[in-house]
Amino acid sequence: MDFISKLKKYILDTLGEAVTVEDVPVKELPYYLIGLYEYFLIKSSYGSFILIHLTAEAPTPSVIKKHTEKLTEIFKKEVVFSADYIEPFNRRRLISHKVPFIVPYSQLYLPMLRMEMRERTEKKPGAIKHFSPAAQLLFVYLYMKKMSESIAYVELAEVLKMSRMSVGRAIKEMEAAGIVNITKNGKERSYSFAGSREEVLNTALKYLRSPVIKEIWVEEVPDCLEVFRTGLDALSDFTMIEKNPYQEYAVSSKSYRESLTGRKDMIQAESGLGIRLELWSYSPEFTAAGNTVDKLSLYLSLLSDQDERVQIANEKLFKGILE
Numbered sequence: 001m002d003f004i005s006k007l008k009k010y011i012l013d014t015l016g017e018a019v020t021v022e023d024v025p026v027k028e029l030p031y032y033l034i035g036l037y038e039y040f041l042i043k044s045s046y047g048s049f050i051l052i053h054l055t056a057e058a059p060t061p062s063v064i065k066k067h068t069e070k071l072t073e074i075f076k077k078e079v080v081f082s083a084d085y086i087e088p089f090n091r092r093r094l095i096s097h098k099v100p101f102i103v104p105y106s107q108l109y110l111p112m113l114r115m116e117m118r119e120r121t122e123k124k125p126g127a128i129k130h131f132s133p134a135a136q137l138l139f140v141y142l143y144m145k146k147m148s149e150s151i152a153y154v155e156l157a158e159v160l161k162m163s164r165m166s167v168g169r170a171i172k173e174m175e176a177a178g179i180v181n182i183t184k185n186g187k188e189r190s191y192s193f194a195g196s197r198e199e200v201l202n203t204a205l206k207y208l209r210s211p212v213i214k215e216i217w218v219e220e221v222p223d224c225l226e227v228f229r230t231g232l233d234a235l236s237d238f239t240m241i242e243k244n245p246y247q248e249y250a251v252s253s254k255s256y257r258e259s260l261t262g263r264k265d266m267i268q269a270e271s272g273l274g275i276r277l278e279l280w281s282y283s284p285e286f287t288a289a290g291n292t293v294d295k296l297s298l299y300l301s302l303l304s305d306q307d308e309r310v311q312i313a314n315e316k317l318f319k320g321i322l323e
Helices: 001-014 060-077 089-094 133-145 155-159 164-176 197-204 229-236 251-258 297-301 308-322
Strands: 022-023 037-044 045-056 079-082 100-102 108-109 114-117 180-185 188-191 211-216 248-252 275-280
Touching: 001 022, 001 100, 022 089, 037 114, 045 060, 060 079, 089 108, 133 155, 133 164, 133 197, 133 297, 155 164, 164 180, 164 297, 197 251, 197 308, 229 308, 248 251, 251 275, 297 308
Parallel strands: 045 079, 079 100, 248 275
Antiparallel strands: 022 037, 037 045, 100 108, 108 114, 180 188, 211 275
16 A cells, blocks of 8 residues: 555544545755655645655654744645654654654644544564665665675664664664574674575565655756766666666765755756756665666666666666676
């Protein structure tokens, strides 16, 4: 069940209210808010509100509060934050900031309608549907670069600029998916891949998603933003497919937002004109080969392309990943 279907069913089950959901145009929003959330207009007999669904790394509750306040000014409507999961301590902080939020079939806080709090325990191993961005980044890094060796958690945290706790959670996700085995030696933990290179990747594909959150078109990329070749531009390096007549780059949505702080010279262009920029849920820099995104992330990013030429070339790329 997709997020919107789950959301509508949850509101119906919880509040006894059928709602309609409409996409909200985001072109006029501040750049730093475009790649961070999906935007929906929720309509019911209680009234209507804007729901923002987190699609990237979660900001702090205080930052989320600032975002909802800014968006309330823009839309002139109540703004409700939503995510697939919110840590209990962050839930408490959101409530203290009086930020409305919904996590379907887990937690709900809607002071303008009614409030329901329902605790749910941590997801059990095997219950995951998709890897988190951190877990996917870690898997791609290990699979493409370090599959033959076991690396200490602290070293992975340093290389990927993650906390050691985040690395531990990401590896637990991989364990829940049956991709790695974790062993303990005192306080230290180590992991090993649970199968051959082909077996591991075939299992992981059930949990991997396209890293692309959103694509935008810009007239130029500022020098402060580190970008990496992607799309057909990158695919043409490994197959016979022709490049598009425009440049294609990938960047993490977080880096993109940070690059906009205090500047307004990232001029957006019309679709098909200028430079195509993919905003990713994780940074391509840690897995890239030179100035080009890694093959596995590239493969995942192109799976939804409807062009038969692209899918034929993408399948060839996948076979090359297994070699």
